[in-house]
Amino acid sequence: MTNYGALTPVNIVTGFLGSGKTTLLQRLLRSSELADVAVLVNEFGEIGLDHHLLQGVAESTLLLENGCLCCAVRGDLQKALRNLLSQRTRQEVPHFRRVVIETSGLADPAPIAYTLHAEAVLRHHFRLSGIITTLDAVNGGSQLETFAEAVKQVSMADRVVVTKTDLSDQASVALLRARVRALNVSAEILDSTEIGDAIHHVLTDDIYDVEGKFRETGRWTANAIEANAAHDGGAYDDAHGYSHNHTAGVDSFAVIFDQPLDWTAFGVWASMLLHRHGADIMRLKGLLNVAGVPTPVLINAVQHIVHPPSHLERWPDADRRSRLIFIVRGLQRARIERSLSVFNDLVNTPASSAHCRAGADQANSMQFRSLASGLPLARD
Amino acid sequence: MCALCGILGGKGHWTDSTSAPAAFAGRTAPQTRLRERQARARLLNTVLKQHGIVVKDWSGNAYLLTGHTGRTAIVDTIGEIWPAAERISGRPCDPLDERYLSALAGRQGASAAP
Numbered sequence: 410m411t412n413y414g415a416l417t418p419v420n421i422v423t424g425f426l427g428s429g430k431t432t433l434l435q436r437l438l439r440s441s442e443l444a445d446v447a448v449l450v451n452e453f454g455e456i457g458l459d460h461h462l463l464q465g466v467a468e469s470t471l472l473l474e475n476g477c478l479c480c481a482v483r484g485d486l487q488k489a490l491r492n493l494l495s496q497r498t499r500q501e502v503p504h505f506r507r508v509v510i511e512t513s514g515l516a517d518p519a520p521i522a523y524t525l526h527a528e529a530v531l532r533h534h535f536r537l538s539g540i541i542t543t544l545d546a547v548n549g550g551s552q553l554e555t556f557a558e559a560v561k562q563v564s565m566a567d568r569v570v571v572t573k574t575d576l577s578d579q580a581s582v583a584l585l586r587a588r589v590r591a592l593n594v595s596a597e598i599l600d601s602t603e604i605g606d607a608i609h610h611v612l613t614d615d616i617y618d619v620e621g622k623f624r625e626t627g628r629w630t631a632n633a634i635e636a637n638a639a640h641d642g643g644a645y646d647d648a649h650g651y652s653h654n655h656t657a658g659v660d661s662f663a664v665i666f667d668q669p670l671d672w673t674a675f676g677v678w679a680s681m682l683l684h685r686h687g688a689d690i691m692r693l694k695g696l697l698n699v700a701g702v703p704t705p706v707l708i709n710a711v712q713h714i715v716h717p718p719s720h721l722e723r724w725p726d727a728d729r730r731s732r733l734i735f736i737v738r739g740l741q742r743a744r745i746e747r748s749l750s751v752f753n754d755l756v757n758t759p760a761s762s763a764h765c766r767a768g769a770d771q772a773n774s775m776q777f778r779s780l781a782s783g784l785p786l787a788r789d
Numbered sequence: 790m791c792a793l794c795g796i797l798g799g800k801g802h803w804t805d806s807t808s809a810p811a812a813f814a815g816r817t818a819p820q821t822r823l824r825e826r827q828a829r830a831r832l833l834n835t836v837l838k839q840h841g842i843v844v845k846d847w848s849g850n851a852y853l854l855t856g857h858t859g860r861t862a863i864v865d866t867i868g869e870i871w872p873a874a875e876r877i878s879g880r881p882c883d884p885l886d887e888r889y890l891s892a893l894a895g896r897q898g899a900s901a902a903p
Contacts, residue, residue: 413809672813673828676804676867677836681884684871703815708803715803720812740885748884751894755835756828 413717414617416536419490419508421521424543425552425559426514429572433543433601433611434511442609447505449489451513483524486510490524490531508535509612515558518565522711537716538615539625542566543601546577549585553592564592564659564691564736565711567625568611572601594637594661595629595694595734616707616719626707627725630696633663633734659691662742664749666731669700671756678752679708679715682745687713689740695733696721700757802866804829823849833870839892840878844870 424430431450437443496502510521518540525537542562545552549571552559563569569589574582586598604611614621675697683690693710707719735745806813807822826846833844833852841857852870854862856877864873871882883889 672806673804673825673832677829677832678884680804680867681836681871681882684868685881685883686885699813701817701820702813703817704812706812717801717803718806718809718812720809744885744887748890751890752836752884755832755893 413536414619414719417506417508417534418538418613418615418617419510419525419535420538420612421510421512421518421540422543423512423516423518423540423562423566424514424570425545425549425556425562428514428543428545428549428552429570429601430511430514430543433541433570433572434509436604437509437608437612440609443507443612445504445506446612447493447502447508448511449486449493449508450511451516483520486521486524487528487531490528490535494530494534507538507612515556517558517561519561519712519714522714526714526716536617537711538617539567539612540565540711541568541570541611542596543570543572544585544589546571546574546582546585550581550588553588560592560659561691563589563596564661566593566596567615568597568599569593570599570601570604570611574600574602590632592659592661593692593736594633594663595692595736596632597628616709622707622719622721623725626696626705626721629694629734630725630732633732634665637663637665658738659736660738660740660742661734661736664733664735664742664746666698666733666749666753669698670731670749671753672699672702672706674752674756675699675749678749679710682748683710683713683715686737686740689738690735691738692736693733695731697731697733698729802868804867829867833867836893837870837874837878837882839889840874840880840882842874842878 422430422434434448438446438448490508493502493505493508497504512518512521522537522540525531525535542565544559544563549559553563571582571585571589577585582600589596589598599611610621610624614625616622616625618625679693683693690710690712693708693715695706695708697706697708699706705721705724707721709716709719733749735742801808803809805822806820806825813820826849830844830846830852837844837854843855845853845855847853847863851863851865852867854864854870854873854877860877862873862877864870874882
C-alpha cells in the first residue's frame with residue numbers, strides 16, 4: 410500500500426466571499442519554506458496572485474448516483490490535478506511538493522477531500538493536508554448566522570484564520586472566536602495580524618507531517634479537553650449569551666475513554682457510524698490508545714472519508730486516555746459514547762472494557778435522520 | 790492476482806492495520822492480516838446477528854454476506870458491508886439506534902454471565 414505520509418499534500422484554503430483567502434495566500438506564498446507550492450484557484454478575484462505555478466479551475470461537481478453531496482467527485486479538480494501531476498512528471502513545470510486549492514467563497518470542502526481520496530489516479534499521488542478557513546472579523550458573525558456554507562467551512566477546518574481584526578473591536582473578535590470554538594473544538598484559531606515568522610505552519614502542520622504532527626495533535630487535544638469542560642458547563646452560553654449548539658445545529662465535543670480501545674471493534678463501529686451518519690459528521694479526529702499498541706494512533710475523517718491512520722512516536726504527555734473529537738450536526742454525545750462503549754465491550758470483558766469518562770444523560774432523546782441508502786462502495 | 794482462483798488483490802481500507810504499518814509497528818502481541826480479518830469477521834457476525842446476516846471472510850480478500858433468505862453479497866471492504874447488509878436485510882445499520890444497542894449490550898451481558 411502507498412505510504413500515505415509520502416504523498417504530495419494538498420491544502421484547501423476556503424472561506425466566505427471577501428473573507429481574505431487570497432490575501433492570506435499571498436502572505437503564505439511569500440514564505441521561503443513554501444517556495445515549491447502549486448496553487449489551484451477556483452476564481453480569479455480582484456486581488457491578483459503573482460505565482461509561477463498558478464492555474465485556474467472552473468468549479469464543477471460530478472454528483473454520484475446516490476446523490477450524497479460530500480461524496481461527489483470534483484471533475485474540474487480531477488482534471489487539474491491530473492494535469493499538474495503529468496506536467497511535474499514531464500518536468501514541464503517547476504517541481505512542487507505541495508498543492509494549495511483556493512476554493513470559491515461558497516464551496517463545500519468535502520467533495521475536494523473525496524476527490525483526493527477516491528479518484529483512481531490522484532489517490533496514489535496526493536493526500537489531504539490541512540483545511541484552512543478564513544473568517545472575516547467584521548462580517549463573519551452574520552455570515553455564520555445566515556449561510557450554511559459559512560458554518561460548514563468553519564466546522565470542517567483544521568485552522569480558522571480570523572481576518573480584518575484591525576477593523577473590528579476586541580469584544581466582537583472575542584465573541585467570534587468563541588463562536589468558532591463552539592462550532593469546532595479542534596481547530597486552531599489564528600488572528601491574521603498575529604501570524605509571524607512561522608506562517609508556513611498554517612499549511613504544513615497536519616497529522617502526517619513528521620515535524621508538524623506533534624504540534625497539530627497537541628493543539629486539538631488540548632482544545633478538546635478545555636472545550637469539553639466549557640461545553641458541559643455551558644460556559645459559552647453564560648459568557649456570550651448564545652447557545653453553543655444552535656448554529657445550524659452544529660455541535661462539537663470530545664469523547665474521552667479511560668481504557669484502551671480494541672482496534673477491530675473501533676474500526677467496525679466507526680465504519681458503521683460513518684456509513685449511517687457520515688453526512689452529519691463534519692469531522693472526526695482521534696488520538697487513540699489502542700490495546701496492545703504502545704504509541705498513540707491518530708485518525709482523521711472528513712464526513713464519510715477516513716484517511717489511513719497515522720501515529721505519534723511517543724505520547725505527548727502522561728495522559729493515556731483516548732480522545733475522539735466530533736463535529737456533528739444533530740447527533741448527541743451521550744449516544745455516541747454509549748454506542749462506542751457497547752461495541753468495545755463486545756470484544757473485551759466487561760470488567761476491563763472502556764468506560765466513558767464523560768457520561769452524559771443516556772435518556773436524552775435522539776433525533777434520527779433518514780439518509781438515502783445505497784452509499785458508494787469506496788466510502789468508509 | 791491469485792494464480793489459482795483469479796482473485797485480484799483486495800482494496801486497502803483504513804481499518805486494516807496493514808494500511809498503516811508504522812502506526813501499529815510497536816504492537817506488543819503478534820498480529821497477522823489473516824488473524825485480524827478473522828477477528829473482524831467474528832465481530833461482524835455479532836453486530837449483524839440482529840439483521841439475520843452471517844459474514845465469512847472469503848479467501849482473505851473479500852467478505853461473503855448471507856441473509857436468512859439465502860440472499861448473498863460479496864464485498865471487498867468493511868465499508869461496503871453496511872449498504873450490502875441493508876439491502877439483504879431491509880433494515881438500517883445504525884449503531885446509534887437505541888433498540889439495536891440495547892440488544893447488543895444484552896447479548897454481551899448474557900455471554901458474560903456464568
